[in-house]
Structure formats: C-alpha cells, structure tokens
Amino acid sequence: MSGKAQSADDIIAELAKSPVDDSMKVDKKICSGGKSYPVHLSFDDGPSPTITPRVLDILKKANIKATFFISTESLVKGKPKDINARKELIERMKREGHTIGSHSYAHIEHANSTTTSQQSMMENLKKSFVEMDKLNLPKPLPFRFPYGSGWNVESVPANQKMANFAMNAIKGAGYYPFHWDIDTKDWSKIKRKALPVSALEQICSSKGGVMLMHDVHKWTADNLPVLIESVRQSGHTFVSEPEIRDYSENRASKPLVSLADHLGGPQGCVYVGHLDRAGSKCNTGNNRNTGNTEGVQ
C-alpha cells in the first residue's frame, strides 16, 4: 500500500474488477392457507444464440415444458450464422416438447393508434405469419402481443378498435392470444432485483398462472434455476401449455379467472402434487361444489 489517494478512475477500475453480485438466493413463500398453484413458464423476444441454449438446458434438467414466443423478425434479419442458430434452436424446442408461438414480427405496440396504423400493423402481422408458417408447426398456435398491447382492455376508443382489429387478425390466421399473469420483471435491471419474492407473491395473489420471462437476458438464464427451485420449494407445480390451452385462449374475451380456478372448478382447489392428480381430484362433483372443504375459500 502506498497510501496514495485513489483517483475516480482507480475506483471505477477497481469496481469493474469485482462486478456486483447479481445472483439470487432460493426463496420460499407459502401462500395463505398453504395453497399451491399451477405455473407455466413463458419466454419472449428470443431465440438468442447465446442465452436460449442455456435456458433450454435448465428446463430440460428441471423437466419443465415452456412456451417460447419468437420474434420472427430475428429469423430474417441479422448475421446468417445467427439466423441459422435461431432456427436450430427452434428445432430443439420442438424436439424437447416446448410450445412455440409468435411474438409478432417487429416489436411494436399493436393497439397504439398514435404509433401504429392499422395498415402497418396488418403488414407486420402478415410478415410474422409467413415466417411462422415456415416452421411447420400445427395450428392453432399461441400469439403474444409485445407489451400486451392487443389484448389489454384499452381506455382509448381508437386503441380499443385497434386491439379488436389485431385480435380478429390473429384469430383469423389460426392463432390464439396468450397472456401472462406473473411478470418476473426480468426486463428491468432495477425491478428484477425483487425476485424471486415478487414472483412468488404474484403466484399467490393470482392463484398461479403464466409467468413472463425473456430468453434474451443473461440475468434470466443466470437466475432461472433459483426461480424454478423457489417456485417448487413454495409447493407450486409447473404445467405445460397444452394443459392450460383453453385458459389462455379464453382470457382475452372472458372475465378474468385464475388458472387454479380455471383448472380446478369455480372455487379453486388446493394443488398438492402433479396437476393431473390434483386436477382430477378438483374436478370431481364433490369438490367442484361443496364437498371440498380443503380447497374452497
């Protein structure tokens, strides 16, 4: 040690050598009444040649089937090497039993009449449909509007009109809207710091549902194992997209219901094990009405 005062540049250089620890610890939150719920993982904005392989490895190890919403522009634009890598990743998703959906072409707000014209929105959708068709996936397919702008109920009449138009366009092309219930905020460097607690709290408050993540952020891949472990430690169960298909399909046009209520009956049920077991238990006549003292709130 020379005793010499550090300059600002020295301090910055030192900080750069020891980056902030961005990793999370496994957490646990038991929902009120000890209830546990079904959760479905979904990933937007990919595939990323560097991040998506890591996400797929983690999901495989955890035996979880997720949904990937493809930014279809990325299958056309960019370096040929990256385009090929993205297409190969989509083939891997298919092989490993994941669901693949469209996240439109360009990442625009479909129901924002001040930034998007009806014509440009339609052109954008058509470009996405063309790229999706090349993937040879059986329809119907899920569709996720960027920013949720297309299924959210808009307070501006012009935007509501745009949302209706966009909804009709995707349905007419063989897609169904696929919303999210639980936002991990992995898109925000500040807000994601609250995870996994905020994700676990959202699972309790929304009684399970679809979790929003993005397979383009290093942080997401770094922390996915902890998030999965935290969800499981809290007693919840991961479900696949085919298991919840009619739930997501109906969400945009019907009153909101929780995934647990949708799967388990009008009053919801306690999910204690695998969905198949719990679902059949909840769907018996007794449980759907008054017989299920364990699960009825």
Ligand SMILES: [Zn+2]
């Ligand atoms: Zn997005």
